[in-house]
Amino acid sequence: MQITKRTGEKQDFNKQRIVEAIQKAGGTDKIAEKVANRIQEKLINNEIEPSVVNIEKNVVLLLIENKNKDIALSYEGYRAIQEYKRNKELRSEFYNILTKPNRENANKNSYLISTKKGHILDSFIQNEMLTHVLPRKLADAHIDNKMKFHDLADRYFGSINCCLFDMKNVIDNNPVINGLLYDDADSIEAYLGVLSDVLLEASSQEYGGFTINEIDHVLEDVLEKSYEKSITYYKNQLGDKVDEETIKDLAMKFVERAFRKRWNGIETRLNSISNSNMQVPFETIAFGNRTSFWAKFVTRIILETRLKGCGKLHQTAIFPKIVFFYRDEIHGEGGINEDLYNLAIKCRSKRNYPDFLSLDEGYCGEIWKKYGYALAPMGRI
Incomplete structure (x- = not known):
């Protein structure tokens, strides 16, 4: 019996x-x-x-x-x-969590009360997983360090790991966060504000990495629209007082200022504000494969922002992890994106990132050649 x-x-x-x-x-x-x-x-x-x-x-x-x-x-x-x-x-x-720093996850500041609460919950759920949920053989193997369940407590809630997020589709179709339907993001300031909110909220509903693929493509349309709106604005304000080239120059300077300021704000936020998982999001963004004027504009400013450094002391930002797609056709000598490749090398030499991912070789190269899709790491479809 x-x-x-x-x-x-x-x-x-x-x-x-x-x-x-x-x-x-x-x-x-x-x-x-x-x-x-x-x-x-x-x-x-x-x-x-x-x-x-x-x-x-x-x-x-x-x-x-x-x-x-x-x-x-x-x-x-x-x-x-x-x-x-x-x-x-x-x-x-539990007592050790309250009195000693926990260095298991470098993305979590274990001195914060909110993080301590989360660590205690994780400990309780891990105990539940090991005593009642996992098969005994697997639980014993985890305890004896013969195998390791990464983010064990998160598995209890049935959440996913490492999401390759379709940010453009979400923002363009008005996201809903906590029951609030967002208004149309019809300017670069509004668009990046929504992007930041969605990133923090969506990354809280999973664990591990969170990737926005081809962010140059995600942002190129809204930048172009912002530029066109700026031209209309300056024409209405200045009328015939200045020529069309001056209007275009003013509009371009406005869009660049707005984008630099907002992107710098996002980078600062991603290195300082924790999501509800008690950690700064392990965020990856990938770019460099698009060749339109506005896609190149996005890539250039993201790299220049990283080169400048984060905060008052110009520290090297940890997040987002940035990945540069490389194709010899467009980044090699004489290629349309050769200038961006050289800027990426300069950024890499000073700020650790970007990582370079070839679309000519390896698995990602196979995906590109077969489907025309640039596949970023740390995320799954």
Whole structure:
């Protein structure tokens, strides 16, 4: 006859365990045998569920029925001690989280109260995963470091890992965040504001990396529209006072100023503000494969922003991780994007990023040649 342990593991029923537990609680051999035999009968007759928890509850009830209240109370105390021993390690971990920095994830600032709360929840859920959810063999392998479940607690909630996010489709079709339908993002300032909100919220609903692919393509249309709106604005304001080239120059300077300021703000935010996963989003952006004027404009300013550095001290930004798509056809000598490739090399030499990803070779090269799709890392479709 098999019973279910607290961990969910099955084991053979052993009546002697009940006898010994009642004896330790002060029960005589006669009382212990009587109660243990009755529990065995109940199990055989399917009167109680075959689990450790239900067996212990029924032991207490039978002791009380047989007018052994003191023994029942003592048995309950014995159970409480055993439960205390089982939970002592978990409580100790909670205490360590409250008093010591946790360096398991460099993206999480373990000195913040919100992060401490999250770490305690993670510890509780990890314990639940290892005792009740994962098959015993897998849980033991994780505990013994024979294998490792990355972000174990997050698996409990059924969330996904490493999302390759279709940011353009989401923003162009008005995202809904916490029940609020966003208005049309018809300027670069509004568009990047929505992008930042969506990034922080969407990255909170998964764990691991979060990738915006071909951000030069994501932003090129809205930049062009902002430029056209700026031309209309300056024409209305200045009329015939200046020529058309001056109008275009003013519009271009406005769009570039606005984009630089907003992108610098996003980069600062991504290195300082945590999402609801208690971490700065592990964000990757990829670009460099598009050749339109506005796509190249996006790539140039993102690289120049990274070169400048983040914040007042011009520190090297960690996020977003930036990836430069390379194709010899457009980035090699005389190619239309050769200037951007040279700028990317300069940025790499000073600020660690971008990483370079070939669309001529390897798996990503195969995808590009077969489908015409530039596939960024740290995200899955």
